[in-house]
Amino acid sequence: MDRSHPAVHPVAVPPLFHLPPAHLRMKDLPGSPGTLGGLALRVGQFGFAIIAFGVMVAMTDFSTVTAFCYLVAAMVLQCLWSISLAIIDLYALLTRRSLRNSLLVGVFVVGDGVTSTLTLAAACATAGITVFIDNDLGDCGPGHCAKFEAAAAMAFLSWILIQLSFLFSFYLLATR
Amino acid sequence: MDRSHPAVHPVAVPPLFHLPPAHLRMKDLPGSPGTLGGLALRVGQFGFAIIAFGVMVAMTDFSTVTAFCYLVAAMVLQCLWSISLAIIDLYALLTRRSLRNSLLVGVFVVGDGVTSTLTLAAACATAGITVFIDNDLGDCGPGHCAKFEAAAAMAFLSWILIQLSFLFSFYLLATR
Numbered sequence: 001m002d003r004s005h006p007a008v009h010p011v012a013v014p015p016l017f018h019l020p021p022a023h024l025r026m027k028d029l030p031g032s033p034g035t036l037g038g039l040a041l042r043v044g045q046f047g048f049a050i051i052a053f054g055v056m057v058a059m060t061d062f063s064t065v066t067a068f069c070y071l072v073a074a075m076v077l078q079c080l081w082s083i084s085l086a087i088i089d090l091y092a093l094l095t096r097r098s099l100r101n102s103l104l105v106g107v108f109v110v111g112d113g114v115t116s117t118l119t120l121a122a123a124c125a126t127a128g129i130t131v132f133i134d135n136d137l138g139d140c141g142p143g144h145c146a147k148f149e150a151a152a153a154m155a156f157l158s159w160i161l162i163q164l165s166f167l168f169s170f171y172l173l174a175t176r
Numbered sequence: 177m178d179r180s181h182p183a184v185h186p187v188a189v190p191p192l193f194h195l196p197p198a199h200l201r202m203k204d205l206p207g208s209p210g211t212l213g214g215l216a217l218r219v220g221q222f223g224f225a226i227i228a229f230g231v232m233v234a235m236t237d238f239s240t241v242t243a244f245c246y247l248v249a250a251m252v253l254q255c256l257w258s259i260s261l262a263i264i265d266l267y268a269l270l271t272r273r274s275l276r277n278s279l280l281v282g283v284f285v286v287g288d289g290v291t292s293t294l295t296l297a298a299a300c301a302t303a304g305i306t307v308f309i310d311n312d313l314g315d316c317g318p319g320h321c322a323k324f325e326a327a328a329a330m331a332f333l334s335w336i337l338i339q340l341s342f343l344f345s346f347y348l349l350a351t352r
Binding site: 064065066067070117120121122124125126127128129131132135136167170171174175 | 240241242243246293296297298300301302303304305307308311312343346347350351
């Protein structure tokens, strides 16, 4: 048995990396920019944000409360950001291009972080004021508070999806 | 000059990693758990949260508004979380132990994420209601709204620090 093996073994050169290269790991993330999951997240964010915007704007007296105006502004920003990123994702998917550039992912992280914070802030302010008018003051017109609550809930759902996008982009940036 | 060098060069075995090993990169992060920067962040979070709690509780009528009660509850949670993590950081620093365990960092990420979201939500709800009472209703007692605003501002400062802790912990988890 031993004779079949050569007496001198060649020096084994250890592999350069035990882990797969960074670009392979990046590609595997299902919700990262430039993937179908990433596109779905953007479409979801846009959808919930535009519903929140529509519900709030449909109330004629929303402009009397500063925080409700802020929610409308935040939802407009969220819609613009999400639709822009959805278009970029769609372009990357159709042309099979990669969005794994560090600078680009950095821009996504900062943008997602800022819009996520603004959206959560607007949703919380709206929810807080609605609870204040409804429960604490008991001064809500018929069906008014239900609509403000619906707008806040849609903004929250949009925030959950943008927070997921932020975490995926940040993970990409950290493991690049 | 050339004669001093041997004619046959040994085969250079390439290094296993071009990047420093993961545990070294983890150690280099200044605000990560178990470092002096991490401890400073925890002490800052605790400090701002306890000031926000104190300012809010000092107002006798804070309990009439649901969102102000929520801010008090969120600040208590924030204080408990931050002081616990500060004690763990101090213990790690004094005994020179490492907090680079994946499970432990995972717990830090989840805890920081939850408390960060609750703190921002409470700060935004408080700020929104204060602006609503002060600007929209014009119904603020003397010095009342300034104190509510101060509590909201302290909660925001606490949120900024816990968000930094969250990002450091998440970065550690991503690059482990």
